[in-house]
Structures are given as structure tokens and as C-alpha cells.
Amino acid sequence: MSRWCSMMYLVLGPGTVGFTIASALKERGETVTIIEKEASRVKELKEKGFAVIEGDFFSAASAVRRAIEQSSVIFILTGKGETNSKLLTYVYDLNPYAFIVVRATRPKDVKELKSRGAGAVITPQTAMAEVALQKLHSIERIERARRLKQGLKRGERVGIIMHDNPDPDAIASAMALQRIADKQGVSSDILYGGNIGHQQNKVFVNLLGIDLVRIDEYNKYLLRGYDRLAFVDLSSDANTSILPSDITPDIIIDHHPKSGDYSLSVEDVRSHIGAVSTMLTEYLVDFDIELNESLATALLYGIMTDTNNFRRRISREDVEAVAWLQTKVDQEMLSKIENPTISSEVLDIIGKAVLGREVVNGYVISNVGYISNRDSLPQAAEYLLNLEGVSTVLVFGVLNDSLYISARTKDIKLHLGQTLEEAFGTIGSAGGHVSSAGARIPLGIFGMIDDKEILKSLAGEAIKKMFLKAVDVY
Numbered sequence: 001m002s003r004w005c006s007m008m009y010l011v012l013g014p015g016t017v018g019f020t021i022a023s024a025l026k027e028r029g030e031t032v033t034i035i036e037k038e039a040s041r042v043k044e045l046k047e048k049g050f051a052v053i054e055g056d057f058f059s060a061a062s063a064v065r066r067a068i069e070q071s072s073v074i075f076i077l078t079g080k081g082e083t084n085s086k087l088l089t090y091v092y093d094l095n096p097y098a099f100i101v102v103r104a105t106r107p108k109d110v111k112e113l114k115s116r117g118a119g120a121v122i123t124p125q126t127a128m129a130e131v132a133l134q135k136l137h138s139i140e141r142i143e144r145a146r147r148l149k150q151g152l153k154r155g156e157r158v159g160i161i162m163h164d165n166p167d168p169d170a171i172a173s174a175m176a177l178q179r180i181a182d183k184q185g186v187s188s189d190i191l192y193g194g195n196i197g198h199q200q201n202k203v204f205v206n207l208l209g210i211d212l213v214r215i216d217e218y219n220k221y222l223l224r225g226y227d228r229l230a231f232v233d234l235s236s237d238a239n240t241s242i243l244p245s246d247i248t249p250d251i252i253i254d255h256h257p258k259s260g261d262y263s264l265s266v267e268d269v270r271s272h273i274g275a276v277s278t279m280l281t282e283y284l285v286d287f288d289i290e291l292n293e294s295l296a297t298a299l300l301y302g303i304m305t306d307t308n309n310f311r312r313r314i315s316r317e318d319v320e321a322v323a324w325l326q327t328k329v330d331q332e333m334l335s336k337i338e339n340p341t342i343s344s345e346v347l348d349i350i351g352k353a354v355l356g357r358e359v360v361n362g363y364v365i366s367n368v369g370y371i372s373n374r375d376s377l378p379q380a381a382e383y384l385l386n387l388e389g390v391s392t393v394l395v396f397g398v399l400n401d402s403l404y405i406s407a408r409t410k411d412i413k414l415h416l417g418q419t420l421e422e423a424f425g426t427i428g429s430a431g432g433h434v435s436s437a438g439a440r441i442p443l444g445i446f447g448m449i450d451d452k453e454i455l456k457s458l459a460g461e462a463i464k465k466m467f468l469k470a471v472d473v474y
Helices: 016-027 039-047 062-070 081-094 107-115 124-153 168-183 199-208 220-225 276-286 293-306 316-325 331-338 344-355 376-385 416-424 444-448 452-470
Strands: 008-012 031-036 051-054 073-076 099-103 120-122 157-161 187-192 228-232 251-254 266-269 357-360 363-370 392-399 402-409 429-432 436-442
Touching: 008 016, 008 062, 016 031, 031 039, 031 062, 039 051, 051 062, 062 081, 073 081, 081 099, 081 107, 107 120, 124 168, 124 251, 124 266, 124 276, 157 168, 168 187, 168 199, 168 228, 168 276, 168 293, 199 293, 199 331, 251 276, 276 293, 276 316, 293 316, 293 331, 344 357, 344 363, 344 376, 357 452, 363 376, 363 452, 376 392, 376 402, 376 436, 392 452, 402 416, 402 452, 416 429, 416 436, 416 452
Parallel strands: 008 031, 008 073, 031 051, 073 099, 099 120, 157 187, 157 228, 228 251, 251 266, 363 392
Antiparallel strands: 357 363, 392 402, 402 436, 429 436
16 A cells, blocks of 8 residues: 555446545545546546546556556446446456445345455445435534524523533533633633542643632522523532532533433433533534634543543544544643642552552452542542552542542443442442442431541441442352
């Protein structure tokens, strides 16, 4: 393939399908040649600006052979299955390095054509289905953008709410929604409860200069000053502590299954997508909003973190979003975000996790006791997961009136989000992804115990037993 300076496309069989493909390639500025034996058709194609070689596909003429031998991608698209089959053999013998696309008239021929050298095989049925799906996808995107525009413009001031202790995906998505609202002439604030404690998240917010409003028990009343409330990377009030019981969201944009029962003007929940940042990138494209480097960097980093650097399940939409963002990011800023210094507080929790770890049937469980920053737990879990021979980690600690859990795994047979939901969902909130998950459990009656060591021991044993039961160890 290195002998080609640029891609050269050849079309054999310029009927309706062949002409459509050739036109699309020509419009993109690609080098495309057509072989056609009918003189009247040759004249017509040349008048349309195509490079055409007149002759039979199987001709020994030097121009025909040279075109086949020098092309990097060859389309065999006649309407006759038998002819296409013979052409595949002929073309492959002349140029085995080319990527050959063959039209099959019968679906049952696909496997056989691929075994003989076809890089791709299309059938009228699959082509029509793909076109229909692409059209449907475009229609859905247009409709989603229209609904979001209407939903935002129903108010003059929008509160954009993230889950407690927001991660980069939530923060970047909120930034993007704020940009969209601004373009619609609607003012907005980004709101959150809890803390931003993870070192990378702190660096992320500080470097990008993100303006966030922290809501707590003393200023919840501020939420009543917004005409509309939008949940981003959040689908229910179970994961936010800032929402009064009599206030509900108007807009939800999330990739986690919706669990709240609300009357919404906009509901965009797509669980097959790897990051909400991907969904907001789509909206930015559909609204034709220009990105600055900071927002592009935030969105790309949001996708990276929520897909575990693309090692977790990703969708076509995630790939397309990354391709669109990567040319717009500030690479130096991205590097600084990815490699922050570790605070002494986090280092202390990591040390406790390592020293206090217990291994049960291959599962590493560590009770770090009392913590002042819940974001230290996932960092400790990630550190333990990198130890030799470790495949699954559960780290937990107590903060105020709740017990927080963070889990990580490399075991492809285990879905951590589902496992933690099964173990702790009935006594608290739990969930997450295949390889990372978390939970929050109110201490309840345990919170009345004054002796911290007794509380740590009792809660620790209960958590360990519930988790091990969920993974069929107890």
C-alpha cells in the first residue's frame, strides 16, 4: 500500500449505485476513475466531469489493466452477481493489495465473496437498511436539538445541576449546556452539591477556569430563583443532595438509565453512549456552535475519563465526538490535567487502604475508616487495582453521616455497577459502570455509636459480607 501517494478509487459498473458512490467521492475531492464500455455512457460521464476509461472490464488494454493495478480502492458494482464474482477473481489477481468492495445480489453470497478477497460486500438490502438508519439518526438529532432549544427558551434563567461530587464528564457536559443556553439568550449557572475533591478534578476546574456554584443546606433556597432546572449526567434526585423535595427538573440529559419519575420538557437518556460529554458534543455540532480550546479540552477529557480512556464500552457516537474534538483541544492543558500532583490527604488514604487491605477469594477489600474527602476513595481503589495479582477492589470509608464505597475491577466477567446495586441498592444508592462503581449508604442506627473504632468495625464487617454475598463468595 505504501506505493500509493494518495488514495485512488476505481468504479467498475457505474449504474445507479456506482454513479452515486463515484459522485460522493468526487464531491469530497478524491481521485476517482470509472471504467465503462458503452460510448454514450462514457460521453455522459465525461460531461459530468468524471475521469472515464472506455473499455471492457476484462479487457487486456493497457489503460484498463493499469487502472486496476494502480487503484487503492476498487468498487465492483454491476447489477449481475455472476459478473461481479468473476470480476472479483480478475481484479484480485491483478491487484491483491487493493481494498475491494463487491456488490452481491444475494445475501447468501456475502461470506463466499469475502473468503475470495473482498474487503467488503454490500447487498441492496443492507445498503437500504443502512441508508434508512442514517436518515433516522439524522432526524433524531434534529428533533433532539429542536426540543432542547424549546426547553431552554421557556425560561430566562436555567440552573444546571450535576450529581454530588461531580466528575469531569458531568462538569464538561454542564459547561457545554451553559454554552448552548447562552447562544439561545438564556442565562444559566452550573450547580453542584458535595465537594470537588479528586486531585485531577480540582486541576481540571482550576486550569479551565470553570465557574461553579456550590449548593448546601444553607443556600438551597437559591434553586427557587431559576425558571428551569436541568439535570446533566444525573437522572434522579437520588444522587444529589441539593434538590428540595418539592422541586423537580425540567430537563434531563444523561447516559445512565432514568430512575426518577418526572414530568419533563426534555428527556434525552441514551445508556448505550459512553459519556454525556459525547451527547453534548452532538448538540454543539447540531447548533453549529464554535468551540474554544477550553470547552473542547473539557469535553474530550470528560469522554476519556468516563470511558476509562476508551477501554470501557464505547459507541459510534463517542468515536465521532472524539474525532471532532481532538483537533480543537489544548494538548498542553490536557497533559497538565492528566498528571496532577497527589495531595498528602489522598496519599494518607492510599496508605491506609494498602495497609488495611484484606484479600478474600481474590477480592481485595479495604476499610479506611474516617475520611474528609470522598474522592480519595476512587484514587485509593485505582492504586490498589494496580498492585500485582489484584483484579477487583472495594474501598470504603465514613464521612459525616454516610458510608461511601468505591470499587474497581479488571475482571471481564464482573459488572461492578450491577454488583454494587445488588449488594447495597436496598439500603442506599449504588451503581456505575462495568469496571468502576460506587455507593453511598446512610449510617442510620450505626451513626448513634459514639465509639469510632466500634463503628468502623461493625460497618466494615457488614459491608464486606454484603459485597461478598453479591459476588457469590458467602
